[in-house]
Amino acid sequence: MRAAAEQAAQSLRDEILSGAIPSGARLGEAELAGRLSVSRTPIREALSRLAAEGLVEIQPNRGARVATWSSEQLREIFELRLRLEPYAVRQAVPNLGDEQIAELDELAAEMLRVGTPGRHQDLAAIVELNRRFHGLFIDAAGSPPLAQALRGVTHAAVVTQNFHDYAPDALLRSLHHHVEMVAAVRAGAGEWAEAIMRAHLYNARATMIGRGVEEPDASAAPTGRGPERGTASAAPTGRGAESGSASAATTGRGSGGDDASATTMGEQG
Structure with missing residues (x-):
């Protein structure tokens, strides 16, 4: 029974996070079973697990549905992400091996x-x-505690995010x-990666909940060993970025007018 509940929870989690089941959708036990x-018992247990993760809301006498968030809740979520995720990225940089870097590059x-x-979009x-x-x-x-906290707040962004x-x-x-x-x-x-993640989150927040928030102070963003402000060509090459990889786009060979480095210091989208 526990294995069935775990499998059901994983299936539903994947569907919710992929957008196959949209935010606010009803989750009927009989239909899911x-x-x-x-049976309905593992479905009920699976929904309880997803509710504990913040992906599902269970309301008395009304059943379960995929969680929804108000604009104010999303503001709070982004405040948490802005405090936690750039820090997590900086901590992650020295721990990422060649295989993980290659996977990041491919993604x-x-x-x-x-x-x-274009036609491939x-x-x-x-x-x-x-x-x-x-x-x-x-x-x-x-950091398991940091990972647990971040997964709780990133789920909301993933569920509501519509590119x-x-x-x-x-x-x-x-x-x-x-x-x-x-x-x-x-x-x-690490400081460079941290600054990019911060800009990335400001860009996402501006899209998801609008620009009614204070712009970050560009001078406050950490510069570390990263590029000079506004110049992608100053990006260090460090651990051997290959010209054919995705990371080569940051050196000015093909990123065009949408060069990400222009937003490194916190520009909103």
């Missing part, structure tokens, strides 16, 4: 490929790629942030 070929390149306007595919990208940093930070809501310039900015974070990791520059 039939679809997942289990960043694939997000740029499927997110760039597939905005729905970005959600899972984005979740994996951020998850690698969270796991590599080496169709991004203006083209904001979307490209976000995609190039991923590329530049990989370059920072290859350079072993």
